[in-house]
Amino acid sequence: xxxxxxxxxxxxxxxxxxxxPLDLAEASREQLDALKVTPSNTKVSDYVLVLAHDVETLKxxxxxxxxxxxxxxxxxxxxxxxxxxxxSMVNRCIYCAAVHAGRYNQLTxxxxxxxxxxxxxxxxxxxxxxxxxxxxxxxxxxxxxxxDEADLQALxxxxxxxxxxxxxxxxxxxxxxxxxxxHTLGEPLAE
Amino acid sequence: xxxxxxxIARIVGIEPGSALAEVVAGRADVMALTQQTHDGALMPExxxxxxxxxxxxxxxxxxxxxxxxxxxxHFETLLDKADASGDAARFADIWFDGGGDIRxxxxxxxxxxxxxxxxxxxRHDIELLREAGIAEADIVRLAELIAFVSYQIRVAAGLRxxxxxx
Numbered sequence: 202x203x204x205x206x207x208x209x210x211x212x213x214x215x216x217x218x219x220x221x222p223l224d225l226a227e228a229s230r231e232q233l234d235a236l237k238v239t240p241s242n243t244k245v246s247d248y249v250l251v252l253a254h255d256v257e258t259l260k261x262x263x264x265x266x267x268x269x270x271x272x273x274x275x276x277x278x279x280x281x282x283x284x285x286x287x288x289s290m291v292n293r294c295i296y297c298a299a300v301h302a303g304r305y306n307q308l309t310x311x312x313x314x315x316x317x318x319x320x321x322x323x324x325x326x327x328x329x330x331x332x333x334x335x336x337x338x339x340x341x342x343x344x345x346x347x348x349d350e351a352d353l354q355a356l357x358x359x360x361x362x363x364x365x366x367x368x369x370x371x372x373x374x375x376x377x378x379x380x381x382x383x384h385t386l387g388e389p390l391a392e
Numbered sequence: 393x394x395x396x397x398x399x400i401a402r403i404v405g406i407e408p409g410s411a412l413a414e415v416v417a418g419r420a421d422v423m424a425l426t427q428q429t430h431d432g433a434l435m436p437e438x439x440x441x442x443x444x445x446x447x448x449x450x451x452x453x454x455x456x457x458x459x460x461x462x463x464x465x466h467f468e469t470l471l472d473k474a475d476a477s478g479d480a481a482r483f484a485d486i487w488f489d490g491g492g493d494i495r496x497x498x499x500x501x502x503x504x505x506x507x508x509x510x511x512x513x514x515r516h517d518i519e520l521l522r523e524a525g526i527a528e529a530d531i532v533r534l535a536e537l538i539a540f541v542s543y544q545i546r547v548a549a550g551l552r553x554x555x556x557x558x
Contacts, residue, residue: 219518221528254532257432258540265425272419293511344508344542345459346549353553363415363557370550371422374543381539385506385513386532 222250287338498524
């Protein structure tokens with residue numbers, strides 16, 4: 202039996218699409234290219250097979266995602282994950298929050314920060330730098346964005362350089378995108 | 393659109409040679425991919441069931457939901473270039489709810505929901521699109537359009553704040 206997960210967790214659920222994923226047997230050349238399907242790599246997630254219905258965005262989206270989250274320099278990988286988690290909490294994307302909270306925990310070997318964020322949201326008792334990052338990401342994720350000069354100044358005061366602030370803007374905004382796909386095109390199930 | 397247009401740089405007003413331009417240049421790959429996705433979401437070679445004019449008008453609606461008048465103007469320009477005929481342009485009217493047209497009504501309802509409060513979206517919202525006759529691939533095209541424009545508007549909002557940094 203599986204049930205829909207509604208609470209934030211670091212246990213990654215199974216994502217079940219509402220929309221029919223692309224059938225690889227019917228995929229066009231362009232779709233196969235965007236999916237990076239090769240004879241030796243035929244495992245593609247349902248999520249990506251759903252997105253393959255719109256190959257003209259998917260073909261740019263995958264390299265863009267990797268660049269925003271893994272590019273060298275700038276904000277640490279772990280702190281980019283906090284941007285992703287802040288957005289995913291505002292948009293209540295349980296799946297994205299689980300994956301990226303889990304990545305933060307893996308990268309830092311510390312589960313206390315995510316535990317505090319999932320328990321208390323914006324009021325989480327975490328170190329000032331992480332609090333400024335979380336707060337900025339939550340406010341930028343509202344619609345319309347609620348982030349203002351004071352929130353940006355809080356990042357500067359917490360010691361973030363301009364390159365780090367840019368990376369935080371990008372990872373937070375990227376999850377404004379990812380959440381609007383993952384959370385609206387399918388649901389997270391506990392196995 | 394010029395081949396080398398960068399919508400975000402233009403809208404934010406990133407001055408060449410400025411401190412902000414230098415920071416953004418460090419992520420030139422991301423900015424270029426963002427522009428390419430913009431073109432793929434707004435002016436795809438294979439638009440499927442969502443015309444270029446409908447995409448531009450819906451994007452304009454999303455800009456309004458985000459209170460972003462500069463993106464609103466940008467998407468209006470795209471709408472003019474797309475040579476809108478029929479009802480497409482009415483999508484940009486935030487007070488228009490589709491009237492008696494079930495397809496228009498479903499598209500706008502979904503755009504308003506997912507742009508503003510994606511947390512409230514459920515399986516039922518996808519079923520409503522299907523019931524309105526919207527094909528599976530077009531449901532994904534619509535989701536990508538809303539999601540991408542929401543991303544682009546946030547990147548620009550953050551960069552506007554950064555303009556003020558010494």
